[in-house]
Amino acid sequence: MEAGLLIPSPLSLSQLILTQDNLKKITAYKAVEYVEFGMVLGLGTGSTAKHAVDRVGELLRQGKLKDIIGIPTSNLDSHPVVDLAIDGADEVDPYLNLVKGRGGSLLREKMVEGACKKFVVIIDESKLVNYIGGSGLAMSVEVIQFCWKFTASRLQNLFQESSCVAKLRTLGKKA
Numbered sequence: 415m416e417a418g419l420l421i422p423s424p425l426s427l428s429q430l431i432l433t434q435d436n437l438k439k440i441t442a443y444k445a446v447e448y449v450e451f452g453m454v455l456g457l458g459t460g461s462t463a464k465h466a467v468d469r470v471g472e473l474l475r476q477g478k479l480k481d482i483i484g485i486p487t488s489n490l491d492s493h494p495v496v497d498l499a500i501d502g503a504d505e506v507d508p509y510l511n512l513v514k515g516r517g518g519s520l521l522r523e524k525m526v527e528g529a530c531k532k533f534v535v536i537i538d539e540s541k542l543v544n545y546i547g548g549s550g551l552a553m554s555v556e557v558i559q560f561c562w563k564f565t566a567s568r569l570q571n572l573f574q575e576s577s578c579v580a581k582l583r584t585l586g587k588k589a
């Protein structure tokens with residue numbers, strides 16, 4: 415899979431006062447320039463990816479894009495090859511390793527993004543870290559409901575030297 419990272423440059427935008435959401439939107443719109451007619455497209459979740467979803471919708475309404483098959487509107491069983499996936503991330507290290515899922519989506523996004531030919535990650539500067547875990551914020555792990563306390567305890571024990579605490583987050587709740 416080809417991978418890419420889009421970050422709006424604060425230098426080129428230095429004359430403007432932009433909010434974090436403005437930066438997310440600029441990045442998302444840039445990523446959507448990679449979308450072509452007839453593509454199978456994976457669109458992720460979160461406040462950055464939302465701008466990309468909105469932009470694709472706008473271009474479809476305007477007739478500037480056509481015949482787009484969206485995953486998960488469709489699914490990987492019927493469309494096992496995804497031409498392009500666009501999604502945000504919570505942390506990105508210099509080697510393009512990612513932390514995802516702090517917004518509550520993890521497994522399905524990873525499945526779609528693992529099946530794509532090209533994955534464009536859209537972030538603002540605040541997501542850049544020197545190493546994974548560098549933000550000091552939570553690391554999401556999606557588990558099945560069956561014996562989740564047992565799994566939480568196993569996970570916490572794995573990282574006990576770092577004093578990590580495993581906490582349950584249920585569907586739709588932020589970390």
Ligand SMILES: O=C[C@H](O)[C@H](O)[C@H](O)COP(=O)(O)O
Pocket residue numbers: 458459460461462463501502503504513514515516517518519520523
């Ligand atoms: O669980 C959510 C996804 O992994 C998001 O892509 C990630 O949390 C980034 O979200 P946002 O763009 O809202 O910061």
